[in-house]
Amino acid sequence: xxxxxxxxxxxxxxxxxxxxxxxxxxxxxxxxxxxxxxxxxxxxxxxxxxxxxxxxxxxxxxxxxxxxxxxxxxxxxxxxxxxxxxxxxxxxxxxxxxxxxxxxxxxxxxxxxxxxxxxxxxxxxxxxxxxxxxxxxxxxxxxxxxxxxxxxxxxxxxxxxxxxxxxxxxxxxxxxxxxxxxxxxxxxxxxxxxxxxxxxxxxxxxxxxxxxxxxxxxxxxxxxxxxxxxxxxxxxxxxxxxxxxxxxxxxxxxxxxxxxxxxxxxxxxxxxxxxxxxxxxxxxxxxxxxxxxxxxxxxxxxxxxxxxxxxxxxxxxxxxxxxxxxxxxxxxxxxxxxxxxxxxxxxxxxxxxxxxxxxxxxxxxxxxxxxxxxxxxxxxxxxxxxxxxxxxxxxxxxxxxxxxxxxxxxxxxxxxxxxxxxxxxxxxxxxxxxxxxxxxxxxxxxxxxxxxxxxxxxxxxxxxxxxxxxxxxxxxxxx
Amino acid sequence: xxxxxxxxxxxxxxxxxxxxxxxxxxxxxxxxxxxxxxxxxxxxxxxxxxxxxxxxxxxxxxxxxxxxxxxxxxxxxxxxxxxxxxxxxxxxxxxxxxxxxxxxxxxxxxxxxxxxxxxxxxxxxxxxxxxxxxxxxxxxxxxxxxxxxxxxxxxxxxxxxxxxxxxxxxxxxxxxxxxxxxxxxxxxxxxxxxxxxxxxxxxxxxxxxxxxxxxxxxxxxxxxxxxxxxxxxxxxxxxxxxxxxxxxxxxxxxxxxxxxxxxxxxxxxxxxxxxxxxxxxxxxxxxxxxxxxxxxxxxxxxxxxxxxxxxxxxxxxxxxxxxxxxxxxxxxxxxxxxxxxxxxxxxxxxxxxxxxxxxxxxxxxxxxxxxxxxxxxxxxxxxxxxxxxxxxxxxxxxxxxxxxxxxxxxxxxxxxxxxxxxxxxxxxxxxxxxxxxxxxxxxxxxxxxxxxxxxxxxxxxxxxxxxxxxxxxxxxxxxxxxxxxxx
Numbered sequence: 001x002x003x004x005x006x007x008x009x010x011x012x013x014x015x016x017x018x019x020x021x022x023x024x025x026x027x028x029x030x031x032x033x034x035x036x037x038x039x040x041x042x043x044x045x046x047x048x049x050x051x052x053x054x055x056x057x058x059x060x061x062x063x064x065x066x067x068x069x070x071x072x073x074x075x076x077x078x079x080x081x082x083x084x085x086x087x088x089x090x091x092x093x094x095x096x097x098x099x100x101x102x103x104x105x106x107x108x109x110x111x112x113x114x115x116x117x118x119x120x121x122x123x124x125x126x127x128x129x130x131x132x133x134x135x136x137x138x139x140x141x142x143x144x145x146x147x148x149x150x151x152x153x154x155x156x157x158x159x160x161x162x163x164x165x166x167x168x169x170x171x172x173x174x175x176x177x178x179x180x181x182x183x184x185x186x187x188x189x190x191x192x193x194x195x196x197x198x199x200x201x202x203x204x205x206x207x208x209x210x211x212x213x214x215x216x217x218x219x220x221x222x223x224x225x226x227x228x229x230x231x232x233x234x235x236x237x238x239x240x241x242x243x244x245x246x247x248x249x250x251x252x253x254x255x256x257x258x259x260x261x262x263x264x265x266x267x268x269x270x271x272x273x274x275x276x277x278x279x280x281x282x283x284x285x286x287x288x289x290x291x292x293x294x295x296x297x298x299x300x301x302x303x304x305x306x307x308x309x310x311x312x313x314x315x316x317x318x319x320x321x322x323x324x325x326x327x328x329x330x331x332x333x334x335x336x337x338x339x340x341x342x343x344x345x346x347x348x349x350x351x352x353x354x355x356x357x358x359x360x361x362x363x364x365x366x367x368x369x370x371x372x373x374x375x376x377x378x379x380x381x382x383x384x385x386x387x388x389x390x391x392x393x394x395x396x397x398x399x400x401x402x403x404x405x406x407x408x409x410x411x412x413x414x415x416x417x418x419x420x421x422x423x424x425x426x427x428x429x430x431x432x433x434x435x436x437x438x439x440x441x442x443x444x445x446x447x448x449x450x451x452x453x454x455x456x457x458x459x460x461x462x463x464x465x466x467x468x469x470x471x472x473x474x475x476x477x478x479x
Numbered sequence: 480x481x482x483x484x485x486x487x488x489x490x491x492x493x494x495x496x497x498x499x500x501x502x503x504x505x506x507x508x509x510x511x512x513x514x515x516x517x518x519x520x521x522x523x524x525x526x527x528x529x530x531x532x533x534x535x536x537x538x539x540x541x542x543x544x545x546x547x548x549x550x551x552x553x554x555x556x557x558x559x560x561x562x563x564x565x566x567x568x569x570x571x572x573x574x575x576x577x578x579x580x581x582x583x584x585x586x587x588x589x590x591x592x593x594x595x596x597x598x599x600x601x602x603x604x605x606x607x608x609x610x611x612x613x614x615x616x617x618x619x620x621x622x623x624x625x626x627x628x629x630x631x632x633x634x635x636x637x638x639x640x641x642x643x644x645x646x647x648x649x650x651x652x653x654x655x656x657x658x659x660x661x662x663x664x665x666x667x668x669x670x671x672x673x674x675x676x677x678x679x680x681x682x683x684x685x686x687x688x689x690x691x692x693x694x695x696x697x698x699x700x701x702x703x704x705x706x707x708x709x710x711x712x713x714x715x716x717x718x719x720x721x722x723x724x725x726x727x728x729x730x731x732x733x734x735x736x737x738x739x740x741x742x743x744x745x746x747x748x749x750x751x752x753x754x755x756x757x758x759x760x761x762x763x764x765x766x767x768x769x770x771x772x773x774x775x776x777x778x779x780x781x782x783x784x785x786x787x788x789x790x791x792x793x794x795x796x797x798x799x800x801x802x803x804x805x806x807x808x809x810x811x812x813x814x815x816x817x818x819x820x821x822x823x824x825x826x827x828x829x830x831x832x833x834x835x836x837x838x839x840x841x842x843x844x845x846x847x848x849x850x851x852x853x854x855x856x857x858x859x860x861x862x863x864x865x866x867x868x869x870x871x872x873x874x875x876x877x878x879x880x881x882x883x884x885x886x887x888x889x890x891x892x893x894x895x896x897x898x899x900x901x902x903x904x905x906x907x908x909x910x911x912x913x914x915x916x917x918x919x920x921x922x923x924x925x926x927x928x929x930x931x932x933x934x935x936x937x938x939x940x941x942x943x944x945x946x947x948x949x950x951x952x953x954x955x956x957x958x959x960x961x962x963x964x965x966x
Contacts, residue, residue, distance in 0.1 A: 040581065040582060043807055044802040044807070045580075045581070045582075045807075045808065046562065046568070046570070046575065046578065046580070046683040046684075046802070046808075046809075047561075047562045047568075047580075047584060047679075047680065047681040047682055047683045047684065048680070048681070049679060049680050049715060049716050049717065049718075050717070051714065051715060051716075051717050052717065079798050081797075081798050081801060081845070083801065083804060083822055085804070085806050085818065088802060088806075088807065089801065089802045090798070090800075090801020090802050090804060091798050091801055141818075143806065143807075270846055270847045272797075272798070272842065272845035272846060272847075272850075273845075273850075274794060274795075274798070274845055274850070274854060277686075277687035277688035277718070277795055278684075278687050278717065278718065279717050279718075280717055280718065
């Protein structure tokens with residue numbers, strides 16, 4: 001048992017999947033040539049004014065409802081003032097004292113299967129900044145304002161997490177949720193979903209929080225885990241050697257696997273927040289809330305519970321299958337195509353299918369293996385046309401050739417042999433070829449049963465029906 | 480001498496429609512007057528003569544076939560705070576000396592659609608921060624009544640241009656009195672509408688919760704004509720209000736008999752010049768003679784307007800002016816060593832002393848540890864002032880008082896002492912803090928200098944305010960007087 005307890009809170013930034021920016025009509029598409037998706041409002045030209053994108057408000061409300069939070073009837077945009085070249089107006093429009101969403105929670109499942117509630121203090125709307133570019137610009141800094149004004153929702157958790165693993169579980173859960181809600185594409189490489197981690201340690205069993213460091217801009221689950229673990233070790237080392245943790249902002253360097261100081265509390269900006277006089281308070285009435293509620297999909301936890309009950313799956317399997325709406329939809333379509341054994345369908349989705357998708361970096365929604373087609377194969381397993389083992393071979397051919405299960409089974413002659421006479425003939429041939437083993441078996445060396453199964457399978461190209469083979473073999477060997 | 484220049488906006492619009500003269504003729508005459516006046520008045524920062532003549536020719540063609548809008552062919556000028564596509568928009572600052580706006584402000588676009596011909600951009604206090612037009616990077620504007628005196632500010636160029644009949648009407652902006660105070664000091668009519676009545680889109684921001692575009696004209700009737708074209712909801716300005724624009728011109732005909740006029744007790748304080756007071760009290764008798772019922776009204780929180788304003792306005796300005804960083808437009812220093820050097824020198828060189836003073840004041844009042852004591856408290860007092868006005872308007876239809884404590888003062892007289900300068904706006908700031916429509920009309924002369932009378936109405940009562948001013952102007956001729964040498 002460690003003498004130290006880790007305390008973690010996350011600030012997750014999720015880019016909202018609106019078509020246009022939060023305060024201008026510019027498109028939000030990623031990857032366009034620099035400054036081609038920034039209009040005069042995004043550039044902060046003299047005289048321009050922000051106009052709030054109503055869709056961003058609906059998305060924030062949707063998130064609030066999904067995490068059981070309070071939706072503020074009145075929330076206020078404020079200006080966060082600081083100078084930076086990629087911040088065109090010299091201030092970021094954000095919500096400060098009155099955020100649109102407050103007091104929510106998300107449940108995560110710990111490694112031991114226990115469920116833990118992570119409190120969510122608030123979620124507020126804000127605009128993203130642009131980017132500074134240095135590559136290919138020696139001695140200069142380029143500014144790309146395509147991202148400036150992209151809507152973000154910043155989701156601030158309570159300091160409820162006690163390990164890097166819990167933090168990752170929470171972040172993954174939120175990642176799943178925002179994609180379920182279709183309010184964020186969740187693309188972490190493009191920065192659509194990222195977080196800042198507030199990390200501190202305290203002597204185990206004490207209540208008072210230790211001094212925290214904030215690690216900025218973590219954009220992968222792996223980085224979150226590594227950065228937090230590094231930071232925890234660093235802080236414990238400091239404290240155990242009698243030194244103090246300094247309150248500061250730190251950056252994670254993924255190449256070196258370490259965090260380093262960015263600026264101390266003393267160097268921190270005084271952001272001089274005040275309500276933005278260019279924007280009216282955001283009003284969310286009951287009618288708006290209800291119209292958003294009507295668009296809520298089945299949420300991940302609800303879906304997992306339903307899958308478990310409806311299909312008799314384990315909590316773990318149901319959790320895996322509900323990791324995304326697309327995966328769950330695929331699974332349910334598969335069960336509809338091959339309804340006899342939902343558990344078998346789950347194993348195939350999480351096993352063979354997940355393996356090939358993963359190998360080729362594809363999503364289940366890629367359409368490479370339609371659920372109906374995989375369902376046909378499972379049907380062939382269920383009706384005894386092929387064994388489970390042969391089915392894997394059939395699956396690989398279906399994947400590589402894009403053909404149907406029956407096409408593969410017929411063209412490759414993989415249909416299972418269920419003709420008892422044919423199996424018996426094969427058994428007799430094997431017995432005749434292996435008199436020594438037969439004698440040993442009959443002398444009591446039961447273990448050789450497996451050897452005979454293998455030989456018969458080999459002789460039949462793996463196609464012998466396993467149950468029939470077992471039964472016939474046992475009686476023939478007995479003599 | 481055709482003497483078209485002495486005609487009012489309303490007369491010019493009528494004359495053009497009746498083809499008594501052409502827009503080209505009119506524009507040519509005014510361009511010549513502007514050019515001749517520049518050395519004495521310095522009312523313009525940019526004159527767009529070629530474009531104006533081209534627009535005048537197009538207007539004449541439209542008029543020839545009976546087309547055009549309410550202002551077709553009528554020359555106007557814009558305060559250089561309104562963005563004009565393809566034309567330099569300086570805001571009176573070195574910071575924007577090189578700034579050619581890529582777009583039109585909504586006000587500019589609306590007036591253009593109404594047919595108005597823009598002669599140029601008028602001089603102003605830098606970023607509209609000033610009450611004398613002495614903070615302009617382009618030099619002070621001189622008062623047409625006496626070139627040794629200030630024209631008031633910040634819309635000093637627009638006020639002087641209209642007073643000297645270089646143009647019949649000009650746009651202005653009013654954050655703490657920047658339309659009404661120069662109108663009073665130059666002897667013309669200055670109208671600041673309700674906050675949200677005129678779009679702020681494309682109007683370079685000084686203090687966003689106070690800024691409002693309006694008109695500088697020779698009469699209330701002209702203000703009604705021009706405002707009718709400028710006003711209205713703009714989806715690009717979230718603070719503009721979606722309520723119909725009444726026909727201000729049609730409303731002018733209504734009599735004001737029975738109008739309940741409140742005399743603003745707090746404005747007749749010891750700072751008010753005795754001669755100014757005499758003019759304002761005489762004006763009240765005119766209102767009585769027109770059938771209005773005058774009574775005294777007290778707004779106890781109103782004397783706190785100046786301190787509240789000088790917290791709120793600088794706070795907003797410190798943030799609004801952060802975008803002038805030398806990165807995307809405007810002034811950038813030579814050879815910056817690094818980012819901070821670029822910020823410091825670009826802003827240090829680009830902004831003048833008054834702008835810097837307000838940015839620093841605003842930064843201070845928003846700082847951690849001071850926010851509650853200054854900004855938050857100021858907002859609370861602002862709410863009290865607003866409540867005072869609302870209460871007063873339960874009893875009276877309009878409030879009347881002086882526009883300024885004194886007539887125009889000499890150039891340089893108050894530049895050394897910002898506080899004395901700030902006190903010039905003591906009577907005008909209240910309407911900005913409460914977002915109310917207010918007009919200044921000439922109500923007399925003191926030693927040859929015009930004195931302004933202010934009429935304030937409830938929110939969105941522009942028609943009532945304009946009608947009261949129009950009735951007053953029907954009974955007086957102060958607004959028709961033109962400075963010697965410009966008649």
